[in-house]
Amino acid sequence: MVIDGKPSLMLSGEVHYFRLSRADWASRLDALVAAGCDAVATYIPWLVHELPDGSIDLEGRTSPYRDLVGFLEVAASRGLSVIARPGPFVMAELKNEGLPFSVYTPGVASVGWDGVPAPTRDVDYLSADYLESVKRWYGAVMPLLASRLAPAGGPVVAVQLDNEVGMLSWVTNTPDLSDAAVEDFAAWSGRRWSVDAVRSPSPGALELHHELSVFQRERYARYFAFLRAEAESHGVTGVPFLINLHGTGEGRGRTYPIGISQLFQSYSGQPGMTSGSDHYLGDLTVENVADLYVMNAFMAAVHSDDQPLTSLEFEAGLGDYGEDLSRQVPPSALELKTRLCVAQGNRLLNYYLFAGGHNPPLDVPVGDGNDRIAFTGERHGFTAPVGPEGQLNPSYPVLASTLAELRSFGDVLADSDEEYDDVVLGFVPDHYLTEYCHPGDDVRREQVADLERFRGMGLRDVLARSLLLAGFSFPAMNLQSDFSTSRVLCLASAPTLAADVQRRLADFVHDGGRLLLTGALPTQAPDGTPCTVLADALSLSPGALANGSPHYFPSVRAEPWTTATAEVRVGVLQPLNPRGAVEVFASDVSTKSPVGVEVHAGDGRALVLTCDYPAHLPFWTTLLARLGAAPRHTHTATSPGIVLTSTTTPAGTRLLHALNVSPIDQSVVISQHGTPLFEGAAVDLPARSGRILPL
Structure with a gap:
């Protein structure tokens, strides 16, 4: 992040002016400055600023909650930069995810499988009527932001386009299948499927599911291109555009790469644009520390060299979001997550939510039980470091002390890059195209289940967790693009892997590369057709997966050189039948079939381990050492x-x-x-x- 020619580390907190009285703005922003932040971020909700007659108030003429101009002025008076987040969608627990009720004209609301309306307030992002409404909103808010951009002497240093695009369709398994979207897909796919075949696919329609997900990815890219063009047409230039990525759940980051997979085509390689994480991991422990590390690594894997890592919703506070005391995050988690993200090169951290507030009433009651702008009740952000009434909770001093230390290294951290060991983690974005599965397709459901348990960090997350806790620092690499690396490539693979990716991996090994592959040796392409390109290149024939059950306990014995001292129980294994000379280093105790082999292929080598071997750190360190890699x-x-x-x-x-x-x-x-x-x-x-x- 370069400001006035100088690399800068931007530390920000989210403060919602529309949830605070004007009289409280100064105290909340003063608390932000005192905590060590130099920027404030805020959503700018269309729902709040549009009046019942369709006009838009951004100056507080009709309500102090709408005085965006006044808030920007107070922020500037405190020396704070501003990260503006004007939607159209903003989520933030607002009704309609922040869209005004007027947007939902016929044809705008999303339709999913079997023609059933989406269960959320999602829309067809490329609906002509929706885009016309967006033009009206951007036509009001973007000129105001343009007049207050940093290059013009104002406080606004970045603008986020929309928010968590694709998240609603993923979490509800509802691809956008409106009439316009289905026609768009038909043209995109060469009209190979009828409308009925798309909306209500027959069982086993793996090819359609895959292509539909790829199509939605491309459609999101067109939507973001539209938003950027609209913003620029109103003078928003010279500051970065940001895209917020979603995906964490239940304190884990396993599903986070779904957001990357959905949206990377929208920003990868786009000048003046970068992505930001949106993570709610709760505590940071041995269980999920690798989740955060891999999230950052996978984000960077699809960035260009000039696209820095950022975090646009960096979880702050104590985590009691339901106000039911079912969850309490220790303040130390905030410090640990901050340290790890900065070490991995995050240049912007936005602590969300920094200050709570109150949800004002809607202008026109809709009879939904509370008639306020949000569904959380009157008070909002009760777990934030600064509570709704301005009270400080125990996370505030931890934030302040952590940021004070970062500031002492600020100039160095702003221009530092992480150093890596001789290891790189493979990332396959299409392994995360699992957001859609027709309710009647058991074949697709089984494919998704296999992808979910094998991909990314490995079965039981053992691969990535073992690498990190054994001392390795590592980047990630997008295997769906042509790649070249001298590092040991580690891949947690699933039974499904596209032929072109398998070919790249095979060529990598044959050309002298070193590969550690865990999980399953791929046997099929995303469309379900048999595909053993990689297995053939390694002269291995993979067998059927053997899964553990309450009455079957697959177990593996590794050779002593791996540091194994006893057989271990695993949850799943895949027997291997070598067709050439290999060294077996792990076998199924029951059948004696190999599940771990060292293969020499071409000029390179591969260690293939087709089971979920436990996180015995010396075991994994020894495997990497066998391939010539050790932690610095x-x-x-x-x-x-x-x-x-x-x-x-x-x-x-x-x-x-x-x-x-x-x-x-x-x-x-x-x-x-x-x-x-x-x-x-x-x-x-x-x-x-x-x-x-x-x-």
Whole structure:
């Protein structure tokens, strides 16, 4: 992020002016500054600013809750930059996700499988009537923002386009199948399917499901191109456009790459645009620390070199969103997640929600039980660091102390990139095209279930978690584009993998590459047709998956050189039948079939492990060492939970980032390439804490 020619680390907090009285703006923004933030972000809800007669008030003429102009002026008076988020969709627990009721004319609301209306207030993003309404909204809000952009001396430094596009259709399994969308798909696909075949596909329609998801990805890209063109036509230029990605759930990031998969075509390679994470992981522990690490790595894998990582909704507060005390996130989680994201090169963090407020009434009651702008009740953001009435909760001082430390390294962190070990994690965006499954298609449901359990971080998440907790720092690489790397390529594969990706992997190994493949050796393409390009290149014949059950306990024994000392129970395994010379390093205890083999193919090598071997860190470190990769940084901790990585600037200023996500106090000696750092002095890392140490 370059501001006035200088790399900058932007630390922001979300404050909703439309949920606060004018008299409270100053105190909330002063608290933001005191916490160490230099920017404020806010949604600008169309629902709030449009009046019943269709006119739009952005200056507070009709209500102080609509005084966007006044809020921007107060922010500027505090020296705060502004990240504007004008929708059209904003979500934020608002009715209609922030759209005014007037938008929902016939043909705008989304229709899904079997012609059933969407259960949410989703729309056909490319409906002509919807786009005309968007033009009217952007025609009002964008000129105002343009007049207050940073290049013109104003506070607005970035503009977010829409919000969490595709999220509603994913979480409800409702692809947009309106008349216009189905006609669009028919033209896009060469009219290979009838309307009925698209809306109500016959069982086993894997090809249609895949193409429909790819089509929706392309459609979202057209929608964002429209929004950007409209914004620019009203003078919004010279500041970045941002796209907010969705996908975390139940405190995990396993599904987060769905948002990347849906939207990367909209921003990848687009100048002056980048994506931002939207994550709600709760606490950060040994269970999910790799989730956040991989989320950032997968985001970067589809970015161009000039597209920095950002986080547009960085979870802040204590997590009691339902106000039922069913969840409480320790304040230390905020510190740990901040440290990890900054170490991975995030240049903008927006703490969401920083300050709570109140939901004002709608202008015209609709009889929905509360007649307010949001469905959360009168008070909103009761778990935020600054509560609805301005009270500070325990997450506020943790945020302030964390940002104070970051500021002390600010100029360095703003221009630092993470350093990596000799390992890269493979990312297959199409492995996350699982948002749609016709309710009557059991074949598609089985395919989705297999993709969900095998992809990305590996069965039981063991691959990525083991890499990170064993000390490896690693990027990710998009395998759906042509790639080249000298690093060991690690891939958690599923039985489904497209032929072109399999061919790239086969060529990679034959050309001298090193591959660690875990999970399943692919046997079919996304359309369900048999595809064993990779298996054939490795001279392996994969068998059928053997799944554990309450009465069957598949078990594996690995060779001693892997550090294995006993057989282990696994949840699933896939027997391998080698057709050439291989070294077997793991076998099914019951059938003696290989499930782990080392293959020499062409000029390269592959370790193929087709089971969910447990997270025995020495085992995984040994496999990587077999392929010639070792972590630069090691430590003497006796309990898992230490994460180490380093960053460097173009001038060579290096920092070591050390996190202890475990509940155990640890004092460790850290080594680099086997040589103890800091003259061998122990580094104290209390439970759930972190440090930045100059190298």
